[in-house]
Amino acid sequence: MSKVDLSIYDNSWYKPGPKLKRVSWYIVNTLVFDTYFSLGSGFKRAVLRFFGAKIGKGVIIKPKVNIKYPWNLEVDNHSWIGEGVWIDCLDKVIIGKNACISQGALLLSGNHDYKKVSFDLIIDKIVIEDGVWIGAKSIVTLGVTCKSHAVLATASVASKDLESYGVYSGNPAIKVRERSIEK
C-alpha cells in the first residue's frame, strides 16, 4: 500500500494573508487574546475589527481565547466567546446572533486528506447560526453548519450539520432531544 510522505507536503496554494499581517496578528493574539492578562471585551472587539473581523455589538470575549486569522471571523450581536475557546479559522467561521461558545470549545476549520500520499490540507467554513450553544470543551469540525438554536452538549464533537433546535451529544454527536424555549 502507498505511504504518506510529508516531505512533499505542499500548502503553497493556501494564501491566508500577507505575512506582515499574520505576524502582527500572531503577536496581538498572544499578548491580548490568548492570555489571562486580558482587557475588556470592548477593547478586544475593536482590535478584532481592526484586523478585519466583523464583530457585532455586545459581543463578549473572555480571556485565553485563541483566534487563528480574525479576518476570517464573523460574530454577530450579543454572542459570547468563552474562556479558553480556540477558533482555528483557517477558513471562514461565521457566528450568528445570541450564540454561546462555551469554555474550552474548539472550532476546527482545517483537516488533511489522509487518502493522499501528500496529506493535503483541506479547509472549509463553519457556520454557527443564531442562538446556538456550543458546550464546554466541545468541537465543531470543518464544513459543519450548526443550525438556529441547536445545542452541542459538553465535550461532544459535531462532524455533521446540527438541525435547528436539536440537542446533540456524544462523539460523534447524535441528536438526543428537541430544544423547546419558553418565554
Add this chain to the structure above:
Amino acid sequence: MSKVDLSIYDNSWYKPGPKLKRVSWYIVNTLVFDTYFSLGSGFKRAVLRFFGAKIGKGVIIKPKVNIKYPWNLEVDNHSWIGEGVWIDCLDKVIIGKNACISQGALLLSGNHDYKKVSFDLIIDKIVIEDGVWIGAKSIVTLGVTCKSHAVLATASVASKDLESYGVYSGNPAIKVRERSIEK
C-alpha cells in the same frame, strides 16, 4: 419558536464575592497557579487558605491549575490536583481525602438553562468523595457526586452521580466494572 436573547441575560442574582477579592484572586491565580513558573504545594496551600479555601494537609497542587473562586473549594488531606486541572467552582466543589484529579480534568459547576429565552445561569455543587480518581482530561458537571472510590476513566464525562467503587468510562460515562482494592 422562541429565540434566545442574550442581550437580556441577567446574572445579577449571583454574588460570588466582593469585587476586590475576585480581582485579587484573579491576579494570584494567573501569577501563582495557572502557570508553569509554579512554586511548591506548601506555598500554594497557604495561598488558597488565605483566600478562603479549606485545604487539608499533604494536598498536592501541580502547575497550570486554574481555580475560579477558591472560597468555594474544599480539598481534604492527601488529595492531588494534577497539572492543567481546571476547577470552575462557581459553586462549592468539595473534594474528599486521598482523591486524585488527574491532568487536564475539568470540574464544571456552571451551566445555562437552554430552555429560557434569557439563557439563565445555573450553578450547583460538585462532590468528589474519598479515594475517587478523576482521570486525565475527564469532566465532572454540576450537581454530580462521585461517591467514595469511584473511578472516571480518561476523557470521560460524568453528568450523573457515580456509584461508590464503580469504574466509569465514556461520554456520557457508564459503569464498566467494579473497583476492587487489594491491600
Add this chain to the structure above:
Amino acid sequence: MSKVDLSIYDNSWYKPGPKLKRVSWYIVNTLVFDTYFSLGSGFKRAVLRFFGAKIGKGVIIKPKVNIKYPWNLEVDNHSWIGEGVWIDCLDKVIIGKNACISQGALLLSGNHDYKKVSFDLIIDKIVIEDGVWIGAKSIVTLGVTCKSHAVLATASVASKDLESYGVYSGNPAIKVRERSIEK
C-alpha cells in the same frame, strides 16, 4: 472494602533523570516550547537533541508544545508535532516517519494502579509508527502501538493498539474503516 491512602504513595523507584537535568528542561520547556513566543522548528530540534531526544530531519514542532522528558522522546524524519500537543513521556514515546500529531493531542505514558491502596505509578511506552495521524484533541494512552498509517479521529481515545491502515474513532476508539492511500 479497602481504601486508597495517598499518604503512602511511593514512586521512589521511578528515576526519570538527575534533578539538575529535569529542572533545566522544565525551564526550557516553559520558555521555549510551551509558549506562543516560539522560535523555529530548527532551533527547537537542536534544543531537543541537546536534551537527549532523537529527532530526525525536517521534524516540525509548532508552538505551545509540552514535553515531559525529552530524553524519552524519539521522532523520525518529517513528522509533525502540532500546536498545543502534550507529550507526557514518563516512559519512551517513539514516533516514526511522516507521522502527524495534530493540535491539542495528548500522548499519556503514565497511569495509576487503582486496585492498590498505594495507587502505584504505572508507566509504559507509546509507539506511533510511520505515517500515523493522531487527530486534534485525541489521546493515546500508555502501552499502545498505533501501527503504520493508522488514523485516530478528532477527540478519540486509543487505549488499545491500532491496526495498520485502520481508521479509528470514539472513546474508546473503534475501527470504522480502512485507510486507502492513492498516489
